[in-house]
Amino acid sequence: MEPKLDVQHMGKQALSEIGAVFERIPNETARRMCDEIMQARRIVTYGVGREGLMMKALCMRLMHLGFDAHVAGDMTTPPVGPGDLLIVSAGPGAFSTVLGLLGVARRDGARTMCITAQPSGQAPGQSDVIIYLPAQTMADDTGGATSLLPMGSLYEAVQLVFFDLISIMLRELTGQMPDQMRSRHTNLE
Numbered sequence: 001m002e003p004k005l006d007v008q009h010m011g012k013q014a015l016s017e018i019g020a021v022f023e024r025i026p027n028e029t030a031r032r033m034c035d036e037i038m039q040a041r042r043i044v045t046y047g048v049g050r051e052g053l054m055m056k057a058l059c060m061r062l063m064h065l066g067f068d069a070h071v072a073g074d075m076t077t078p079p080v081g082p083g084d085l086l087i088v089s090a091g092p093g094a095f096s097t098v099l100g101l102l103g104v105a106r107r108d109g110a111r112t113m114c115i116t117a118q119p120s121g122q123a124p125g126q127s128d129v130i131i132y133l134p135a136q137t138m139a140d141d142t143g144g145a146t147s148l149l150p151m152g153s154l155y156e157a158v159q160l161v162f163f164d165l166i167s168i169m170l171r172e173l174t175g176q177m178p179d180q181m182r183s184r185h186t187n188l189e
Contacts, residue, residue: 013148014157021135021158030162033131034169036113037067040085046072046101047089047115050152054159055089055115061167064181065174072101080110087113091155092139093121102126117155133158 037043043062047055055071062069070077072086080086086105088098093116102123105112114127117137124130135155136147147154171181 024134041083043069043085044072045087048095050156051089058163064184080105082109084110089115090123091117091137093118094123098123
């Protein structure tokens with residue numbers, strides 16, 4: 001028997017799952033993230049795998065808003081220190097590289113923020129600020145009720161939407177217009 005693959009039905013289910021996660025995120029979570037970003041002199045983001053792609057997307061939006069934002073690992077990323085903010089993603093609670101970068105940032109006086117679906121994990125435990133996105137990751141994608149989206153994709157989809165909503169909030173908090181963001185978009189594409 002051939003499986004019935006219905007993209008409209010699957011799309012509705014995926015969007016419903018994403019919406020259900022957002023119903024569990026308090027407004028204070030987004031406000032705390034915005035406050036930390038606005039207080040930072042410089043911001044560096046980092047994540048691994050698909051989470052890393054979402055962190056790069058966040059960094060791009062921060063740059064579009066005029067923040068001094070960089071991706072850890074890029075050749076042009078400056079050092080972090082007092083007044084700076086390292087934002088890492090550790091959906092399942094820890095990655096060795098994330099733990100290493102948190103240690104360096106804290107040693108050198110930067111504030112640290114961990115975006116995670118496992119707030120009791122090792123990386124959140126080493127961070128000044130925890131942003132909890134209660135979505136399925138690869139840490140909890142087996143047995144019981146699991147997302148339609150494979151592996152950690154629900155968490156990553158929530159990150160993408162959440163980060164764009166954060167960028168809208170930051171745009172409003174900084175009194176910018178959409179055209180100001182657009183003016184900072186690269187012309188080298």
